[in-house]
């Protein structure tokens with residue numbers, strides 16, 4: 427489908443960009459081994475049997491090994507107590523072979539995610555969710571930055587170059603994506619608005635945005651006529667919808683943006699799948715080598 431003028435947005439290739447980023451990580455891993463004899467290690471903890479989390483954790487383990495790092499996978503039953511999980515985090519904090527720790531979310535409902543995140547050594551918090559890292563991001567310090575928003579920023583800078591002065595709308599206010607995304611865009615001198623499901627005049631807010639980052643978790647909520655002509659659209663949503671046309675019980679992935687309609691207005695847009703998703707794991711690997719480099723520099727007094 428095209429408009430009368432035949433305009434269609436450029437596709438932002440997150441999958442391709444992520445492959446390039448993983449190659450850069452592999453080079454940094456090799457350099458750290460050569461210079462300090464250190465093999466960076468990433469520990470990933472999965473509690474329970476959520477099928478999507480299972481796939482993400484498996485992919486994290488595989489890609490960790492592919493870039494030359496050590497992978498430590500910890501799979502715990504859904505009935506694991508919060509204390510048992512905190513004990514494991516304490517052991518990983520103390521383990522010198524582990525430079526990065528990630529606890530896969532969501533956790534089962536009886537475990538308080540905030541307590542678990544707070545227990546992770548901020549220097550090993552490669553998810554960037556610890557309050558110390560969140561505070562550093564908010565105040566312009568040098569911490570570890572949440573993977574998905576950092577991946578979105580990388581794609582935006584690759585696409586647009588300097589972001590100074592652009593109007594950015596972040597749709598969604600989660601601690602994992604919306605809030606850190608807003609801080610990253612602010613640090614790039616954008617004029618940032620954070621909107622959410624209770625915001626009034628959402629379509630009008632979106633129509634003002636040169637950059638629209640959609641992270642609300644509602645399938646195809648952002649309509650085509652909400653997009654400013656020529657905008658850059660970053661779709662963080664990963665929603666699975668039934669797809670009976672593909673067969674019984676089959677599903678398809680859609681984002682938070684009506685991709686077809688938005689493509690007729692935007693200058694550039696991330697697809698789902700193949701846009702932001704692959705960046706999340708590539709940035710996790712980048713954060714892990716960054717954490718290992720900083721820990722090794724601190725230990726050797728560099």
Ligand SMILES: Nc1nc2c(c(=O)[nH]1)N[C@@H](CN(C=O)c1ccc(C(=O)N[C@@H](CCC(=O)O)C(=O)O)cc1)CN2
Pocket residue numbers: 482528529530531532553573574664679698699700701702703704705706707
């Ligand atoms: N501790 C964390 N938990 C979760 C995070 C996180 O960053 N840290 N993010 C998400 C899940 N996630 C990684 O953990 C993740 C999501 C999506 C993808 C991805 O590659 N998506 C593909 C489609 C995959 C599919 O077919 O389902 C894409 O969009 O192309 C990677 C990682 C929640 N939990």
